[in-house]
Amino acid sequence: MLNVPKAQFIYLQRPDNGEWLTIGRYQVGSAVGTGSFRYTHNYVHADLPWVIDPVNLPFLTEDDQSAPRYSGLHDVLRDACPDAWGQTLLQREHSLPEGTHQARYLILASNADRWGALAVGTKPTPSIAQTSYPRLQQLPLVARELAALSEQRPALSLGLRRQLIRAAAIGGARPKATLRDDEGQYWLVKPRISSDITDIPALEHFAQQWGAASGLHFASTLLHTIKEGHSAVSVLRYDRVGERRLMCVSTASLLQTEYPDNLGQTDLWSYPRLADALRIIGAPEEDRRELFGRMVFNAICGNDDDHVRNHAIVYKHEQRRWRLTPAFDVVPNPVETPRKLTLQLSNGRFDISRSAVLADADRFGFSSSEEAANYLDMLMVQVTNGFDQVAHWLEHDGQQMLRTRMTQNVALLAAISKHDI
Known part of the structure; x- marks a missing residue:
């Protein structure tokens, strides 16, 4: 038994005026590993423009929409669940066994601290408990x-x-x-x-x-x-933004894959595919260039924890579109210098090399391979100069280790390999 309410109502804080409204209902299916979501009649016919997931729930319809991942929980609702740390606290608090369905964590997590602008409850009318945060x-x-x-x-x-x-509702380990x-x-x-x-x-x-x-x-x-x-x-x-919560969707959801990867689909984990998704949902070209820059930065600093939950999009109401969030959870590998990243740099390529970075550069909005190469070379100079500006935050040994790594990886990204010939 999942021990979750048959129906969970999904609430949204409106991006325009901050009011809470009920937008849909999630229901665990009778068959194992199934579940469905439907937008409410009132929300569909209110002539409001907001979908909560532009890829997996892109249409405002009263029809049931099934969930192909997470044992029947929709991607954007999985985004609203706690990850490892929050799940650990909830397991202890409620004596939950290992393997507890994500839908259980969805309902147990506090709405007060949940990621994004969604909330969850068992009643048709929104009731969002407030909390006093530590200062x-x-x-x-x-x-x-x-x-x-x-x-x-x-x-x-x-x-x-x-x-x-x-407040055990935030993601991360x-x-x-x-x-x-x-x-x-x-x-x-x-x-x-x-x-x-x-x-x-x-x-x-x-x-x-x-x-x-x-x-x-x-x-x-x-x-x-x-x-x-x-x-x-x-x-x-x-x-x-103050008391206003902003809609967010993880890259795992955008790329229609799971994290952790329980389906053996890391072939879907890809910077170029993410760039394609940004273009399709209407994010501006500058976001794809920014994503390219982050890919290069992760390669140079050796952040190989760049998985699909460490990137996301956020809805900007004043722009009426989804945008790439600021980069977060960027931590260089503290033990060894990685030679590949977790997300593909180009189709089938995880290796840190110039050819891998530039192979699919057109998908990031570059008009030619020459433009992409020039941008890469300029970015490497900026990253190198940026290191000297902030190196004082590290102890001497850390500075030396990362400076050496940066020098080595910049050389890899500057080198012409046999793939380029």
């Missing part, structure tokens, strides 16, 4: 409580522990929590944990700053040094 000034306390949670130690603050568990600053902005905080072999928060902050210094659109971050040797990185949430 950014409380970050040291939150970081220590998250570390205790991760290590399954007793609560340091029972009230804070309960608050963190109630690392312990994290949302904090609010004095300006009303929301930050996702990720502390260093005991299993880290190096200062991962500092490494992530450095990489995010490096990407921005290279002229790319990376999410804003802050690095915090905490007593007792702890550190934490806070990342500005791109799915929130």
Whole structure:
């Protein structure tokens, strides 16, 4: 038994005025591994333009639409579920067994902290519980409580522990929590944990700053040094503008594949395919160029954790279209220099090389191979110069390791190989 309500109502915060409305209903199917979603009659006939997933649920129809992945849960609803960290907390809180259906996590996760602009409930009328978020000034306390949670130690603050568990709706594998600053902005905080072999928060902050210094659109971050040797990185949430939540869809959904890859479909994990998807949903050409730049940056810095849930799109109401989100979760491999990425750089090619980067450059909006090659060469200069601007965020050994890696990978991207002849 899935132990989930027969029907779950899906709510959306309107992009135009912030009101919540019921837009659809998800239902677990009677057959194992099936489920269906339908937009409500009122929503379909309200003459509103917003679909919640431009690829998998692109039409405002009252017909049932089945889910081909995630054992019957629709992609965009899977996006609204917690990932590894949130699932771990919910498993402990509700004594859930391994292999619990994602639909169970969908209904148990708190709407208050859910990614994007969707919420879920068992009633036809939206009821969105509000929560008081810890303030950014409380970050040291939150970081220590998250570390205790991760290590399954007793609560340091029972009230804070309960608050963190109630907000277990955000994706990702690392312990994290949302904090609010004095300006009303929301930050996702990720502390260093005991299993880290190096200062991962500092490494992530450095990489995010490096990407921005290279002229790319990376999410804003802050690095915090905490007593007792702890550190934490806070990342500005791109799915929130004050109290307004923004619709988001993961790249896994755009590429119609699962993460983790339970279907053996990593052949669908591809930067060029993502560029195609951006074009099809109406994102501007500059987003495809930006994606190309991020692919190159990941190759240079050695971020081989560039999987399909570490890229996403967000709906910009003022532009009336979907856009690529700021880059997030960019962390260079701290152990070894990878020779390939997780997403294909071109058709069938995962290897870090000039030929792999340029083979499908036309799909990123370049008019000619010469234009793409010139852009690549310019970008490598920007990334190299950007490193020097932000290297101070790393200890000496980290600087040396990543500078050596950058030099080696820039050489690979500058080299003419037999594939180019």
